[in-house]
Amino acid sequence: MTACGEPVIQPRPRTIPEATVARLAVYLRVLSALADAGRSTVASGELAAAAGVNPAGLRKDLSHLGPCGVRGVGYEVATLRDRISGVLGVERSRACVLVGIGNLGSALADYAGFGSRGFEFVGLFDAAEARIGQRIGGLTVRPTEELEEVVTATQASIGVITTPAEVAQSVCDRLAAAGVRSILNFAPVTLAAPEGVDVRKVDLSVELQVLAFVGQQRLVPAVGEPA
Amino acid sequence: MTACGEPVIQPRPRTIPEATVARLAVYLRVLSALADAGRSTVASGELAAAAGVNPAGLRKDLSHLGPCGVRGVGYEVATLRDRISGVLGVERSRACVLVGIGNLGSALADYAGFGSRGFEFVGLFDAAEARIGQRIGGLTVRPTEELEEVVTATQASIGVITTPAEVAQSVCDRLAAAGVRSILNFAPVTLAAPEGVDVRKVDLSVELQVLAFVGQQRLVPAVGEPA
DNA sequence: AACCGCTTGTGAACGCAGGAACAAAGTCGC
DNA sequence: GCGACTTTGTTCCTGCGTTCACAAGCGGTT
Known part of the structure; x- marks a missing residue:
């Protein structure tokens, strides 16, 4: 056979x-x-x-x-x-762009652990004039206007959003339109993306809230608990 | 009490x-x-x-x-x-301590969203001499030695770990010994904690890894896809 | 006052993840 | 060379989470 x-x-x-x-x-x-x-x-x-x-x-x-x-x-x-x-797929290098270079964005851009896992940041973007030109982790922060250009040139397939909540949806739209297929969202909003684009959300305050709840729930075990 | x-x-x-x-x-x-x-x-x-x-x-x-x-x-x-x-339990204010004031720790300490959800940072700690004395979000960074003292004095029940992986376990032990009941761990290690202490892990690189995997898996849909 | 449409709340079925137990298989000791 | 031990890989099962579908209830309208 x-x-x-x-x-x-x-x-x-x-x-x-x-x-x-x-x-x-x-x-x-x-x-x-x-x-x-x-x-x-x-x-x-x-x-x-x-x-x-x-x-x-x-x-x-x-x-x-x-x-x-x-x-x-x-x-x-x-x-x-x-x-x-x-x-x-750690061997293959994946191009990633990061939008929103606040404290959290800086932490991600600086984190050496990504490089050894096959992720390479190829663009850091921020809307604030003061941030532009700053160097983090070997890259220079660029104005948000250049986002589409860089995504197209580098064929980046992953986008990370660490912007304030108000602009996260518009950034998501632009990333998706530029060809990004996967988006990791740290902004505290639920994003809508077109078909074929996968959005994953990490909400730090929700994590803390769940942690606190299970902690307080543990203190009030049950109604008729025999000690 | x-x-x-x-x-x-x-x-x-x-x-x-x-x-x-x-x-x-x-x-x-x-x-x-x-x-x-x-x-x-x-x-x-x-x-x-x-x-x-x-x-x-x-x-x-x-x-x-x-x-x-x-x-x-x-x-x-x-x-x-x-x-x-x-x-x-958003109304009640919960005292939290944060250990490891790098970029990520600074982002969390600065994030205004926690305050409106019932979380109040009462202590920021770091081992690096250079960080101590720095003011972030209305608090002053203190040396790690004062951790137990502050936890006891403030009755903090939540601890957040944003230290390097090498020292995360020892910080976890000290937090648990000092009376912290819930721990949110951002360090890329699996922590062991005594009974009664709840540890929750947030691993940013794992999130990115999962995102990338489902993205690449989507490109290789199946063997007999009828389009 | 009665009808009708809309929405909630709940019961049941499906699918999935997690855990325990067991057979297959390979190695170490005699 | 053979037996026994150790550990993997798989299978079954239990429980949970999610989804679908429907009855109950309330407001607005005629």
Whole structure:
């Protein structure tokens, strides 16, 4: 039973759950640290403990990449790291633009962790005259007017919005129109984007609110709790 | 300090799902904007569109607060806003400390949105000599040594970690030992905390990684796509 | 006063993520 | 060379979150 005539053989290119992708990124970081520490192999239990997840769930996550461990031994650190890197596409460099160079934008532009994960900022933009010309992380802040020009020239596919809420939607529209396919939004508004453009929202105050709520809920356990 | 005479009246003190709490915070923001715009009532469809969720899901979320809408009309903007505010505990002021005053820490300390949500920073801490004494958002940066002292004096229950990854765990330990019950961690490490202390992690590079992955996955749709 | 349309609130079904348990497989020790 | 132990990869199951669909209720209109 030879399945000839099927040229593109991808182990398991089917959809990987989003939650799994997020955890893979965490595993990747832990594996890199282990590799730097000189470890050659690691078992799912230890890796799961370091990542803060359940061992069985970790193995299920890894199963999406096909078999990549040795039974009775564990996972080879360097091999698994490279496998995850390949799946997440860390090798390929992705051009990103960042709009809104306030404190948060500066923090992102300065963060060295992005570069090692395949993300390269190719443009920093701000509307304030005072910000323009400032150098952050090796780049010069440019006026917002040049946004479309830079996106087109660099073929940037990712845009990050760290502007005030009032202008976030217009920035989103311009990014989408210029050809950006993925947008990460830190402004506290829900953005609308055309079909084919994926918007992901990170709301810092919501995170704090949820944290505070579960904290206070813990103090009021239940109505009839026997101590 | 006895908490007598504090009738904690919650219509339905049952457990509210965490995902619902996160959305309630979003609804609250939208409702505030509507109130400022002079709107008196709003239907679930419009509110859901503004928040970017499903109308039925929104109604189910609100059902956790008990009946608070008028059939055939919708929800009264001001009433619903106040109801959500009460449940989330926005009125009460919560003392927070922030450790690690880099770019990200400065952004959080400066962000005015927290104050209106019931969060008040009562201490900013950093280990770098150069940062100490700097004034941000009305507070002065203090040396890390004073952390325990301030937490005890202010009864702060929330700690935010924006330090480098290497020292995040030790900061977490100190916060927990000093009495902090909830910790929001921005450092790219998985923190271990004692029982009774809730740790929530926000990983900016993971967010970007997931965004990029779903973007590239979209370009390779499937094997037999009928267009 | 009665009808009609609109909207809420709730019940049920679907799909998905998470956790536990088990069989397969490979290695180490004897 | 063989047995036993260790660990992976998978399968089943339980619970949660989300979505769809419908009955109940209120306001406006005639």
